Amino acid sequence: MRQRRTAAFLTSLVAGGLFLAACDAGPEAAAPESGPPDSGADAPASTKAEDAEGHPTLQRPAALALSCSGCHATAGEAIPSLESQTQATLEEKLTAYRTETDGTTVMHRLMRGYSEADIAAISAYIAGEADQ
Amino acid sequence: MTHAFLPHRRSVLTGLAGTAAMAAFAPQAFSQTSARLVVVGGGFGGATAARFLKTYLPNASVTLIEPNAAYHACPFSNLVIAGLRDIEAQRFGYDSLRAAGIEVVAQRAIDVDPARRTVSLEGGGEAVYDKLVLSPGIDIRWGALEGYDEAAAEVMPHAWKAGPQTTLLRQQLEAMEDGGLVVMSAPAAPFRCPPGPYERASLIAHYLKTQKPNAKLLILDAKDVFSKKPLFLEAWAEHYPEHLEWRGAADFGRVVSVDPASMTLSTDFEDIQADVANVIPPQKAGEIAERAGVADETGWCPINGLDFSSPLQKDIHVIGDATIAAPMPKSAFSANLQGKLCAMQIARILSGLEPQATVLANTCYSYVTPDAAVSITGVYGNEGGTPTSKEGAGGLSPEGAPGDVRQAEAAQAEAWFQTITAEVFGG
Ligand SMILES: Cc1cc2nc3c(=O)[nH]c(=O)nc-3n(C[C@H](O)[C@H](O)[C@H](O)COP(=O)(O)OP(=O)(O)OC[C@H]3O[C@@H](n4cnc5c(N)ncnc54)[C@H](O)[C@@H]3O)c2cc1C
Numbered sequence: 001m002r003q004r005r006t007a008a009f010l011t012s013l014v015a016g017g018l019f020l021a022a023c024d025a026g027p028e029a030a031a032p033e034s035g036p037p038d039s040g041a042d043a044p045a046s047t048k049a050e051d052a053e054g055h056p057t058l059q060r061p062a063a064l065a066l067s068c069s070g071c072h073a074t075a076g077e078a079i080p081s082l083e084s085q086t087q088a089t090l091e092e093k094l095t096a097y098r099t100e101t102d103g104t105t106v107m108h109r110l111m112r113g114y115s116e117a118d119i120a121a122i123s124a125y126i127a128g129e130a131d132q
Numbered sequence: 133m134t135h136a137f138l139p140h141r142r143s144v145l146t147g148l149a150g151t152a153a154m155a156a157f158a159p160q161a162f163s164q165t166s167a168r169l170v171v172v173g174g175g176f177g178g179a180t181a182a183r184f185l186k187t188y189l190p191n192a193s194v195t196l197i198e199p200n201a202a203y204h205a206c207p208f209s210n211l212v213i214a215g216l217r218d219i220e221a222q223r224f225g226y227d228s229l230r231a232a233g234i235e236v237v238a239q240r241a242i243d244v245d246p247a248r249r250t251v252s253l254e255g256g257g258e259a260v261y262d263k264l265v266l267s268p269g270i271d272i273r274w275g276a277l278e279g280y281d282e283a284a285a286e287v288m289p290h291a292w293k294a295g296p297q298t299t300l301l302r303q304q305l306e307a308m309e310d311g312g313l314v315v316m317s318a319p320a321a322p323f324r325c326p327p328g329p330y331e332r333a334s335l336i337a338h339y340l341k342t343q344k345p346n347a348k349l350l351i352l353d354a355k356d357v358f359s360k361k362p363l364f365l366e367a368w369a370e371h372y373p374e375h376l377e378w379r380g381a382a383d384f385g386r387v388v389s390v391d392p393a394s395m396t397l398s399t400d401f402e403d404i405q406a407d408v409a410n411v412i413p414p415q416k417a418g419e420i421a422e423r424a425g426v427a428d429e430t431g432w433c434p435i436n437g438l439d440f441s442s443p444l445q446k447d448i449h450v451i452g453d454a455t456i457a458a459p460m461p462k463s464a465f466s467a468n469l470q471g472k473l474c475a476m477q478i479a480r481i482l483s484g485l486e487p488q489a490t491v492l493a494n495t496c497y498s499y500v501t502p503d504a505a506v507s508i509t510g511v512y513g514n515e516g517g518t519p520t521s522k523e524g525a526g527g528l529s530p531e532g533a534p535g536d537v538r539q540a541e542a543a544q545a546e547a548w549f550q551t552i553t554a555e556v557f558g559g
Contacts, residue, residue, distance in 0.1 A: 057188065058480050063490035066472040070465060071495065071544075073551040078543035104530055104537045106495045106509045106544070113511025113525030118491060 061125035064118055068126065082126050090123035165482045167192045170251055170261035172241045172420055174198030174226060176205075176464040177267030177452030179556045180471030182234050185265075188479035195259055196229060197251065199240040203557070204294035206325065207464050208549050213291060213302050214335035215343075216502050222294055228558025244424035246445040263478050265440075266426065266433075267452040267467065268418025269293070270324045273431065276414040277317075278389035287392035288409040291332075292324060304408045305339060311346040312407030315397050317387040318353040322432065323415050324453050324462045326359035327508065331498035332410070334364065337372035338501055349376045350404070352387050352397060356380040359461075360498060360508050362531050367500035387411070417454035424448060432456045437514035439477035439487035440470055449474050459521045460512055465494050468552055489515045491522070497545035504538035505545045 056062060072082045082090070097103060097111040098119070111119070169192050171182040182196040203224045211217035226236045240254040244264065251259045272290065274281050280288070291301040305314065314336060318329040333351050340347045349372075358364075368376050379385035384401035390411060396403050397411070416422075416431030426433045426442040433450040434443055435457060442448045451474050452467035460466045469492055477487040494510045510526040512519045529541060553559065 058476060058483065058485065060488060060490060063473065063476060063488060066476070067469055067491070067493035069472075070468050070552045070555055071548050073547070073554065076547055076551070078540070078547040079551070104533055105540070106507050109509045109525060109527050110493050110495070110511055111525075113493070113522035114491060 056125070061121040064114075064122045065125050068122070085127060087123045087127035090127055091120055094119045094123060165189050165192050167262040167482050168195070168260055169193065169263050169265070169478070170195045170197065170259045171265045171267065172197045172244075172251060173267040173269060173418065173452070174200070174203055174229075174236070175267060175269050175452065175467065176552075176556055177269075177467035177471045178265065179203070179226070179229060180468045181265045181267060181451060181475050183229060183232060183556065184472050184475035185478060186232050186234050188475055189482065190233070192482075193235065194233070195235045195237060196226070197237045197239060197241045197253065197259065198226065199238060199254070201225070201238060204298070205464070205549075205553060206292075206294045206328075209291070209294040209298045210328070210332040210335045211499065211502070212294075212298050213305065213332060214339045214502075215302065215306070216335070219295075219299055219302075222298070224553060224557035226557070231558075241420050242423070244420065244448070246425060246448060249447060261447070263447050263449065263482070264424075265449045265451060265471075265474060265478075266418075266421055266424060266454065267450070267471065268420045269453045270415040270417065270462075271419050273414040273416050277319075277387065277411070279392065280390050280411055280413050284390060284392040284411070288390060288395070288406075288411045290411055290413055292328075292412055292415070301408070301410055305336065308344065308347065308407050310344040312344070313405070314340070314347065314349045314408045314410070315404055315406035316349065316351045316410045317390070317397055317412060318351060318355070318358070319412050319414050320354040320386075322456075322458065322462065323412070325496075326461055327364075327496060327498045329353075329412050330358060330360065330364045331500070333376060333378070334367060334372070334498070334500045335502070336410075337368070337376040340375045341372060345375075347375070347407075350406075351376070351378045352385045352399060352404070353378065353380050354386040356382050360506055360528055363506040363528055364498075364500065366531060367504070367506070371501055417450075421450060421454050426450050427454075428456075430456070436487075436517040437519040438489060438517045439481070440474040441487075449478065457519050459510060460492065460494060460519050461496065461508075461510070463494060463496050464552065465496060465548075466492075468556060469493070471556075489513065492519070494526075495548070497541055497548060499542060499545065500538070503542050504535065505542040506538065507541050507544075 071079050074081055074083050094111055097107045100108055169185050171178045174196050182194050186194045205222045209222055212219050230236050241251045242254050243252040249261050289297045289301040291297040316333055333349060337349050384399045387397050387399055389398045395406050395409060397409060417427045417433050421427040421433050426444050426448055428434055433455050435450055435455045436443060440449045440451050442450050451470040453462040480487055492512045495507060497505045497507045499505045506529040508528050511522040513522060
């Protein structure tokens, strides 16, 4: 399945409420009332694992992109916004940082720590073009 | 639903889950865990963790325990000390976290019982958790530096937790006569914000140079090597040759005792009398970490770098300055990222998935003048649970770079502060 998301995804994470709506799970889970703590295991682990496995926000591309959102807002000049950038553009820019040896910005130094595959995954994820 | 916070048994806000506008994500069971998730400490690490836990697990009850009604951010507080920024610009409240459905409990956590999975609160109540995230930041090791106790800090401020201490140091600098001597004592590693003392020194020197040209700042350091040293030395030689002197351990820079009554800082070599003394003392993980049994003999908390779980106690995760996560530094950037990652891994665990290795970054800017900054970056892997630096990545801004590179980084620093505080506290 191919999920189409916008870069506003990062914003929606910021504005927790919005994303909360995005994660609407319908009716409330029937949780046991009180009782001893049991690690929140209110559904068989297998069912939950299957659902979660297919959930893009818990996968490696999303984890890699967690490092981006503390600096890159939806609007920005000194630090560019990641909004409305395609996967191809992002990948090209991030790869250029990695290879420009005379670059002076933090991104030049940071991107040298990422593999081509990671750069592709981050780009796809932020552009909202990640294959699940 | 069960609730983490027992005394009032108030309902967490569930209404927000009512809109199905972006139902594309609807991951049924995944988002339905009703786990009780408790976070202690509403700073860069804890407030982030709480927000992202609620984001990943909207049906979980997320409780944030933080005694202060508002948080004062340390990043950019050195500008306040230098008179370049209002302390109000450092202040962030918790309303946006409440609006996101997080129960914010304005109390101090005084104990943790890992066997019963409870956090006891100063006011007498208890919070029960399935997973606990501790992000208590640092506490001062009172007395570790001879003469430096809580009373001494009212005379010789550390200003290493932002708020009244920041304002106190600012007032002392303002009240000082031109011609006075400011002395800063910098600690041995590990401590919060490795480049922080030297950014502060730069900005204090700028204040002296522009407002009190006959005054001087002396840094007495317990180390010979410090973060971004070549860049700071370069900036100090260029901007503050008359106003700033740094003395490392090899030159008897290490302060061994202080006497607030006489405003004296003593090294193994001499006693120095200061007009203003900023003592940045030895530190440890916030005390609640010790109470919870997640700190080791160093006073800091070992963690599994995959999910920031404590190897010492089940179901407790520790993030931020309190952790031993080196080579990741004790920075707001790291605390924020660890908060996000820890929340994601807890969501995975509660969804029946294993925590997954990833790549983590860090970037810290330091001002060297009000409109020039330098940066340090790092990239880390966490395979097998041990944070390790990625070879060939990260490092410092170039030495000898033209002014526009430094100015660009100052502008980026400002943008970073706005973005990260909005991500954590809402903006
Ligand atoms: C002068 C200075 C400049 C800095 N500049 C930068 C910078 O430019 N960039 C950067 O990335 N980092 C910077 N830092 C570092 C940054 O401030 C810390 O790394 C960051 O705050 C760590 O986050 P934390 O969540 O671990 O701790 P904190 O942000 O300190 O939050 C801890 C919170 O826990 C609460 N708490 C503690 N004990 C309890 C308890 N028992 N019960 C309930 N609540 C409790 C406290 O009230 C506090 O709100 C700077 C630090 C200083 C001192």
